[in-house]
Amino acid sequence: xxxxxxxxxxxxxxxxxxxxxxxxxxxxxxxxxxxxxxxxxxxxxxxxxxxxxxxxxxxxxxxxxxxxxxxxxxxxxxxxxxxxxxxxxxxxxxxxxxxxxxxxxxxxxxxxxxxxxxxxxxxxxxxxxxxxxxxxxxxxxxxxxxxxxxxxxxxxxxxxxxxxxxxxxxxxxxxxxxxxx
Amino acid sequence: xxxxxxxxxxxxxxxxxxxxxxxxxxxxxxxxxxxxxxxxxxxxxxxxxxxxxxxxxxxxxxxxxxxxxxxxxxxxxxxxxxxxxxxxxxxxxxxxxxxxxxxxxxxxxxxxxxxxxxxxxxxxxxxxxxxxxxxxxxxxxxxxxxxxxxxxxxxxxxxxxxxxxxxxxxxxxxxxxxxxx
DNA sequence: TTGACAAATGAACGTTGTTCATTATACTTA
DNA sequence: TAAGTATAATGAACAACGTTCATTTGTCAA
Numbered sequence: 001x002x003x004x005x006x007x008x009x010x011x012x013x014x015x016x017x018x019x020x021x022x023x024x025x026x027x028x029x030x031x032x033x034x035x036x037x038x039x040x041x042x043x044x045x046x047x048x049x050x051x052x053x054x055x056x057x058x059x060x061x062x063x064x065x066x067x068x069x070x071x072x073x074x075x076x077x078x079x080x081x082x083x084x085x086x087x088x089x090x091x092x093x094x095x096x097x098x099x100x101x102x103x104x105x106x107x108x109x110x111x112x113x114x115x116x117x118x119x120x121x122x123x124x125x126x127x128x129x130x131x132x133x134x135x136x137x138x139x140x141x142x143x144x145x146x147x148x149x150x151x152x153x154x155x156x157x158x159x160x161x162x163x164x165x166x167x168x169x170x171x172x173x174x175x176x177x178x179x180x181x
Numbered sequence: 182x183x184x185x186x187x188x189x190x191x192x193x194x195x196x197x198x199x200x201x202x203x204x205x206x207x208x209x210x211x212x213x214x215x216x217x218x219x220x221x222x223x224x225x226x227x228x229x230x231x232x233x234x235x236x237x238x239x240x241x242x243x244x245x246x247x248x249x250x251x252x253x254x255x256x257x258x259x260x261x262x263x264x265x266x267x268x269x270x271x272x273x274x275x276x277x278x279x280x281x282x283x284x285x286x287x288x289x290x291x292x293x294x295x296x297x298x299x300x301x302x303x304x305x306x307x308x309x310x311x312x313x314x315x316x317x318x319x320x321x322x323x324x325x326x327x328x329x330x331x332x333x334x335x336x337x338x339x340x341x342x343x344x345x346x347x348x349x350x351x352x353x354x355x356x357x358x359x360x361x362x
Numbered sequence: 363t364t365g366a367c368a369a370a371t372g373a374a375c376g377t378t379g380t381t382c383a384t385t386a387t388a389c390t391t392a
Numbered sequence: 393t394a395a396g397t398a399t400a401a402t403g404a405a406c407a408a409c410g411t412t413c414a415t416t417t418g419t420c421a422a
Contacts, residue, residue: 001410011371013412022410077258077316088319117323121310121332128309129302135258138269142298151302158339182379192402194381203379 001025026074033071034093037064041096050103051110051156057100058126058152061093065130077131097123101159110160118159125155182206207255214252215274218245222277231284232291232337238281239307239333242274246311258312278304282340291341299340306336 001022005012019025044056065072075091098119104110110118129151133141141147182203186193200206225237246253256272279300285291291299310332314322322328 002408012410013372014370016411017369076313080317080319088317088321090320114323117328117331120323120328121335124310124313124332125306125336126309127313128307129305131312132257132305132308136261136269138261139271140269142295142301147298147301150298151305153342154302154336154339155306156339157342158335158337161334161338183377193379194403195401197380198400 030071030074033068034075034091037061037093038096040064041093049109050100050107051160054100054104055152055156057096058122058155059148061097062126062130062148062152066133069134072130072134076127077135094119094123111162113159122155122159125151211252211255214249215256215272218242218274219277221245222274230290231281231288232341235281235285236333236337238277239303239336240329242278243307243311243329247314250315253311253315257308258316275300275304292343294340303336303340306332 001015002012004025005015008015015025019028040060041057044053044060046053098115101110101113101115101119101122105113105115129148132139133144182196183193185206186196189196196206200209221241222238225234225241227234228237279296282291282294282296282300282303286294286296310329313320314325
């Protein structure tokens with residue numbers, strides 16, 4: 001805050017006339033940057049089928065994170081501003097992802113999945129890669145572009161699996177035995 | 182550090198006789214906890230085929246993260262101790278994952294994948310979910326157990342896709358992504 | 363010139379992680 | 393026991409941080 005004030009050629013106290021605290025300021029900055037992510041996602045040309053479209057969006061998401069690592073961390077890694085009691089409002093960029101999935105289902109390219117669950121799964125996957133690439137740049141990653149492609153391919157193929165592998169409280173053939181407590 | 186010293190009934194300065202700085206102390210604590218993760222992963226009973234085994238390990242990984250959120254953050258989210266120049270040593274727990282994948286390939290349950298790439302993809306997926314559940318507990322997640330199962334299923338199905346969907350560079354033929362085997 | 367309101371200030375506070383000259387402790391040797 | 397020495401522990405002090413608030417500065421209408 002002090003350095004920011006210095007850079008702005010004002011006193012530290014002045015910042016607190018416009019932002020309640022550091023969190024709020026950071027959030028405002030990030031908000032601005034994420035408006036651009038949203039624009040970027042929405043500007044993704046709708047070429048090819050919805051799945052291709054979705055994949056392009058996923059890549060745009062990841063690349064945005066890598067291009068704005070600090071903003072990304074503020075948005076999804078650091079503890080979020082203590083919202084107190086009001087319900088969590090999912091980020092509009094997340095809604096964009098849900099839309100992309102819905103389009104796939106509606107055009108029959110994805111089986112009838114639970115959109116809520118599936119979107120959270122996909123988001124987790126792309127977030128995981130983004131976050132790790134940012135937080136552990138020294139890790140011996142394989143070629144980044146290839147890695148991103150593989151992850152997106154894995155996620156999209158994975159969610160497109162036939163409904164038979166989906167449990168409804170029943171048995172989906174795996175993972176009942178050991179881990180459950 | 183001060184609070185820790187108080188809890189230990191010693192002076193703040195004493196801590197610095199045993200640890201260079203806060204980072205090193207934190208890392209030591211986390212290291213201890215991760216030895217347990219490793220034990221947990223290795224203790225996963227080898228029931229069923231290697232894929233089932235792998236899935237159980239993935240779930241154990243995620244649940245470990247959720248059970249030790251602070252340790253997990255220290256290990257994979259916070260900036261790692263500045264190693265200076267020495268090469269990054271992948272966490273032993275990560276090697277455990279690679280082993281699990283290798284077993285799947287060797288038993289023919291997975292196509293001939295690039296183990297390095299695939300392990301990084303899978304790690305990204307499970308890390309993403311773990312990290313998000315920890316960092317955004319207020320997000321309107323679907324039922325957690327279900328979500329974890331879905332993600333693991335998605336990842337394992339996704340990496341098991343036929344080699345035809347793997348291509349260098351440009352166009353990924355996702356023609357019928359849900360193609361069943 | 364005055365009065366009133368808003369904007370900006372910067373000294374000060376409490377809390378961090380960290381350092382280091384000083385003191386206490388334990389152990390060896392005469 | 394007494395003296396000497398290496399080791400362990402101390403806690404006051406420091407710099408940097410986010411934050412607050414009594415005070416000053418600026419602006420403009422009356």
